[in-house]
Amino acid sequence: MLTAMARAIERRLPLIVVSPLFAVSLFFVYGFIAWTIWISFTKSGVMPVYDFHGLAQYERLWATPRWYVALKNLFVFSGLFIAISMALGIFLAILLDQRIRIEGAIRTIYLYPMALSFIVTGTVWKWILNPGLGIEKVMRDWGFSDFTFDWLVNPDFAIYTIVIAGVWQSSGYAMALFLAGLRSVDDEVIKAAAIDGAGPWRVYTGIVLPALRPVFLSVVIILAHLAIKSFDLVVALTGGGPGFATDMPATFMYAFAFQRSELGVAAASAVMMLATVCAIIVPYLYSELRGARR
Amino acid sequence: MRARRTDGIVRPSGPGAIALRVLLFTLLGLFCLYYLFPLFVMVSTSLKSLAEIREGSFLALPRAISFEAWAKAWGSACVGVRCDGLQPYFVNSVMMAVPAVLLSTLLGALNGYALTKWRFRGADIIFALMLFGAFIPFQVVLLPMARTLGELGLAGTVPGLILVHTVYGLAFTTLFFRNFFIGVSDGIVNAAKVDGAGFFGIFFRIVLPMSLPAIVVTVIWQFTQIWNDFLFGVSFTVGDSNPVTVALNNVVNTSTGVKEYNVDMAAAIIAGLPTLLVYVVAGAYFVRGLSAGAIKG
Numbered sequence: 001m002l003t004a005m006a007r008a009i010e011r012r013l014p015l016i017v018v019s020p021l022f023a024v025s026l027f028f029v030y031g032f033i034a035w036t037i038w039i040s041f042t043k044s045g046v047m048p049v050y051d052f053h054g055l056a057q058y059e060r061l062w063a064t065p066r067w068y069v070a071l072k073n074l075f076v077f078s079g080l081f082i083a084i085s086m087a088l089g090i091f092l093a094i095l096l097d098q099r100i101r102i103e104g105a106i107r108t109i110y111l112y113p114m115a116l117s118f119i120v121t122g123t124v125w126k127w128i129l130n131p132g133l134g135i136e137k138v139m140r141d142w143g144f145s146d147f148t149f150d151w152l153v154n155p156d157f158a159i160y161t162i163v164i165a166g167v168w169q170s171s172g173y174a175m176a177l178f179l180a181g182l183r184s185v186d187d188e189v190i191k192a193a194a195i196d197g198a199g200p201w202r203v204y205t206g207i208v209l210p211a212l213r214p215v216f217l218s219v220v221i222i223l224a225h226l227a228i229k230s231f232d233l234v235v236a237l238t239g240g241g242p243g244f245a246t247d248m249p250a251t252f253m254y255a256f257a258f259q260r261s262e263l264g265v266a267a268a269s270a271v272m273m274l275a276t277v278c279a280i281i282v283p284y285l286y287s288e289l290r291g292a293r294r
Numbered sequence: 295m296r297a298r299r300t301d302g303i304v305r306p307s308g309p310g311a312i313a314l315r316v317l318l319f320t321l322l323g324l325f326c327l328y329y330l331f332p333l334f335v336m337v338s339t340s341l342k343s344l345a346e347i348r349e350g351s352f353l354a355l356p357r358a359i360s361f362e363a364w365a366k367a368w369g370s371a372c373v374g375v376r377c378d379g380l381q382p383y384f385v386n387s388v389m390m391a392v393p394a395v396l397l398s399t400l401l402g403a404l405n406g407y408a409l410t411k412w413r414f415r416g417a418d419i420i421f422a423l424m425l426f427g428a429f430i431p432f433q434v435v436l437l438p439m440a441r442t443l444g445e446l447g448l449a450g451t452v453p454g455l456i457l458v459h460t461v462y463g464l465a466f467t468t469l470f471f472r473n474f475f476i477g478v479s480d481g482i483v484n485a486a487k488v489d490g491a492g493f494f495g496i497f498f499r500i501v502l503p504m505s506l507p508a509i510v511v512t513v514i515w516q517f518t519q520i521w522n523d524f525l526f527g528v529s530f531t532v533g534d535s536n537p538v539t540v541a542l543n544n545v546v547n548t549s550t551g552v553k554e555y556n557v558d559m560a561a562a563i564i565a566g567l568p569t570l571l572v573y574v575v576a577g578a579y580f581v582r583g584l585s586a587g588a589i590k591g
Contacts, residue, residue: 125332
């Protein structure tokens, strides 16, 4: 009798052990998302209140000029960041795929920025791009006395400095993913094409790159995901300034939540970010999971 | 990574090929310079005196090497009103990262093991839900998390940050271990079950010892993520409990007094050194973590 009970417990032990773990971690994600969504439908200001108040916070959000600046910056930044990182990534991956003996060392150099915090990256690029002492000064010392490079403090161009630093940090990552993809293309097909007289250019454009389509998709999604979440880099490099010229949704949300104490608007902006990420990630995860099961 | 074996087939020889080869190495070298350039600027600026920074070019090597900026960044630079340098915050980061990495790795291993070797109904759904948790923009949990930490009495403390990093690290660690265990044959586990070994017995005595590679990848990934985190640190800690990334940002963006660029750069290197060291020592595992983080399922 006792052993039977012990057996029954033993059989259910896995579930007994892991279900609180799953319950807690799912609660911290989905329970909290629900809380934030709920707050975005209330009148919450400095303190959260829980009475339903309709779409008022969303109306306020979409009537805030600063939100439009953040959205425009997100589009400009992610477009350039993704395009340049990918172009650089695929280019470097193809260069590295030419049977380079010191490939390991070079790859290490291309990829190390990925190990750094965006705060460190922001700090060093802020110094390099500093109009008084950085690139601008060097160029002037070299005799180009009219050379100006003040993007960091120029509201119209500051967003591009974030692109510069972001690409420096993440292009190596894109390179590593593309390189892994290149290595997984079937050698036999390439050899066959080469025997048929296809030159390297034809081999890449005709066979290798088309075979990499899924890798392209992964890289776009990973970079887009990085771009939407970008917060640290903006804070470290420009602090969202000059003014709020380089605000992004992530810094916007932070400012409204912790500096201006407008919880409702902050929650509404967070929900907009979540919706954007969902639109990109959910179809991707769905296809990946389905692909794995097949 | 496997080198492609197409010797003598794809690659032509002759002067044209040599010229191409030279071009190839020139390009590769230029890009090495591009990626190394900020590191060089950081190190060289941190070793200069302020006077030399103002006069000379930021590209030049230091004329006289001085470690003053390093000493100041570590021990006496002002972070807000407190002037003890980065040292206390560096300690905070260690106190935060070590337990959070170990906890999230161990629990992730347990999750992955339960999801693959003791498959129960709904395991796929739970995994899909957890996987999505790895991708949410954390802005969407900041407000409720801040309140929850307040309720738990953990607001503004290092243990609070450990909790946050463990909880939100679980999605990734579970993913890593699930993908690893799926490749491990069920035979050994089933044989142990027949022999009467229990859930934990199998986990600690059989599964955990054989998952060393997955543990290394996960620990490195988690350490890099948690050490480099800024969002949680700046949202949930104040002053004395700040992790080093937040302290670095405060040092750099302090608007009072003379701007000490050499101290800023030394501080940036100090904050970046632990993850950089991990990368140099265990780069291969780091790369594996990156690609595991990229290709799911």
